[in-house]
Amino acid sequence: MLDKLEMFIALAKAEHFGKAAESLGITQPTLSTGIKNLEEQLGIKLVFRGSRFGGLTPEGQSALVWARRIVSDARQLKDEMRYKKHGLAGQLRVAVIPTALTWAAKLSASFSQKHPKVRFTVLSRTSIDILSMMDNLDVDAGITYLDNEPTGRVSTEPLYRESYMLICSKNSQFANRSSVGWKELEGEKLCLLTPDNQNRRIINRHFRDAGATADAWLESNSTVVLVANVEDNNWLTVLPIELAKFLTRGKPLNLIPMSGTTISPSVGLVAPYHEPHTPILQALLSEARQISILND
Structure with a gap:
């Protein structure tokens, strides 16, 4: 039944039989047959069918919660048995908000030194996407904001608090300032993250609190852009301090601290709540606790 539950989870995520089958590397008829067999085994209808996927039935919505739990527990069992035989080994999939990617590098590097048999996949995603990916078992953990959006029932390890820097060219009017207020940036040519990123919503709030508007001339989901x-264009952007330092290293750009009333959101590692965690996730949470600057 486990393989059919994984088919069901994939279908619920993709909301399309063809896309779900492709994600699993199977044919669409195989997927359709698997879902029908699962319905027969459970004695309920899971999916509304017509000429295309019509959504989950109410029973299907309830079954999805159990399917995720059962598949997650099965994976946890496999991880536990692998640990008993080989020690910490395998693959960790971590989704990270764009502004915390330097911290993802710190965590993976520090963890890998102690556990060299563990491989990492690090994906840049929005805070909302990270929670969805954990629910869908697409990632094992995330690095995201801890106090701005509901995180649900998860285990958390705070890593740091965000503080912000203006990035400008050396010939900018702000280049030699010791600090810059949010209100002073109103009307300037700003480039900022897209509004689906929690960082942008936090930046917008800083501007609102200062009685100003964050009017971006360019929006991107890439901090590199x-x-x-x-x-290249002599525009301005505002980013968290560690990321700003990393991205401007060796470039003819200046970093100016943002002043005034500031929000300092907490960012940390999140993982689906389990008691106990798999050995590999427990080790990751412990490593996050070790490198956190909030525990000093």
Whole structure:
């Protein structure tokens, strides 16, 4: 039944038989047969069918919660048995908000030094996407904001608090300032992350609190694009301090601290709640606790 539950989870995620089958590397008829067999085994209708996928039935919605739990537990069992035989080994999939990618590098590097048999996949995603991916078992953990959006029932390890820097060219009017207020940036040519990123919503709130508007001339989901436009077009952007330092290293750009009333959201590692966690996830949470600057 486990393989059919994984088919069901994939279908619920893709909301399309063909796309779900492709994601699993099977044919669409195989997927359709698997879902029908699962319905027969459970004695309920899981999916509304017509000429195309019509959504999950109410019973299907309830079954999805159980399917995710059962598949997650089965994977946890496999991880536990692999640990008993080989020690910490395998693959960790971690989704990370764009502004925390330097911290993902810190965590993976520190973890890998202690556990060299563990491989990492690190994906850049929005905070909302990260929670969805954990629910769908697409990733094992995430690095995201801890106090701005509901995270649900998860285990957390805070890593740091965000503080912000203006990035500008050396000939900018702000280049030699010791600090810049949010209100002063109103009307300037700003390039910022897209609104689906929680960082952008936090930046917008800073501007609102200062009685100003964050009017972006360019929006991107890539922080590299933002810094490139500052360098090439003499525009301005605002990013968390560690990421700003990393992206501007060796470039003719200045970093100016943002002043005034500031929000300092907490960012940390999140993982689906289990008691106990798999050995590999427990080790990752412990490593996050070790490198956190909030535990000093």
